[in-house]
Amino acid sequence: MPTPTTARRATAVAARATDLSKVYGQGETRVVALDRVTVEFPQGEFTAIMGPSGSGKSTLMHCVAGLDTFSSGSVRIGDTELGSLKDKQLTQLRRDKIGFxxxxxxxxxxxxxxxxxxxxxxxxxxxxxxxxxxxxxxxxxxxxxxxxxxxxxxxxxx
Ligand SMILES: Nc1ncnc2c1ncn2[C@@H]1O[C@H](COP(=O)(O)OP(=O)(O)OP(=O)(O)O)[C@@H](O)[C@H]1O
Ligand SMILES: [Mg+2]
Incomplete structure (x- = not known):
């Protein structure tokens, strides 16, 4: 019997973060909110992100939705690499493709x-x-x- 995982059809990826890092502030107030996070969100499924308060859930969602800048790594929504977009293109992508x-x-x-x-x-x-x-x-x-x-x-x- 195949396990549920192997039985699942290959699904398209709605959004993906690769090696994503986000650092807030600097010096004494420096906070590493995301430390090289790699994650995929399949199309047509619900994904839950769980973790303690302050562990970076909202930061991850803001970065993957193109609402906030990140320090390093990359984010892709569908086939679009967010880092390749100009401000106006990013605004349009957010307006047309993202509900938050x-x-x-x-x-x-x-x-x-x-x-x-x-x-x-x-x-x-x-x-x-x-x-x-x-x-x-x-x-x-x-x-x-x-x-x-x-x-x-x-x-x-x-
Ligand atoms: N604008 C900011 N400037 C500095 N630090 C921030 C900022 N926003 C969030 N942080 C810090 O980044 C870390 C991650 O915060 P985030 O809001 O992503 O956590 P969370 O997992 O969503 O928490 P919660 O479950 O309480 O909503 C926390 O340590 C937080 O204090
Ligand atoms: Mg939060």
Whole structure:
């Protein structure tokens, strides 16, 4: 009997970090948050990153999502090497390909829940696919809260 691992079909890689290091600050406040991390995130699967507080989980996710710079190593999203992108290309990749839920949310307080959801598309000048959007909103149970601002939502709803 093949083990589950060998039986699994070869899946495409959604994102990958190779030898990734991230150092914050310098001198006495220097923190090595990531120390040559190599990791792959397969397409179409959920991946959980677990570890103690301060072990670098958020830092890893920020770097792999192209939201923060790294000190050395490389990050690839699909076929795109992040280090090869100019600032504007990186902005477009983030806007079009990445959805990110921040540990501290980073929602815009003056916008409603719906406006926060559609913000990247609004900036890009595109209209959301109404049917898909309604489905996703329904799936997370936000249909009755779309006109609320972030401060009027529960932690989970935010
Ligand atoms: N902007 C920053 N400047 C300096 N050090 C930072 C900065 N952000 C994070 N760190 C440090 O880097 C390390 C990793 O932080 P990170 O936020 O990635 O941890 P985490 O695993 O997400 O923790 P938690 O489970 O508490 O969310 C910690 O020691 C943290 O203090
Ligand atoms: Mg964190």
């Amino acid at each position: 839920i921040f540990q501290a949310f980073n929602l815009l307080p003056t916008l409603t829940a719906l406006e926060n959801i559609t913000l990247p598309m609004d900036i890009a000048g595109r209209k959301p696919d109404r049917e898909w959007m309604d489905r996703v909103i329904d799936m997370v149970g936000l249909s009755a809260r779309l006109g609320h601002r972030p401060a009027q939502l529960s932690g989970g709803q935010q």
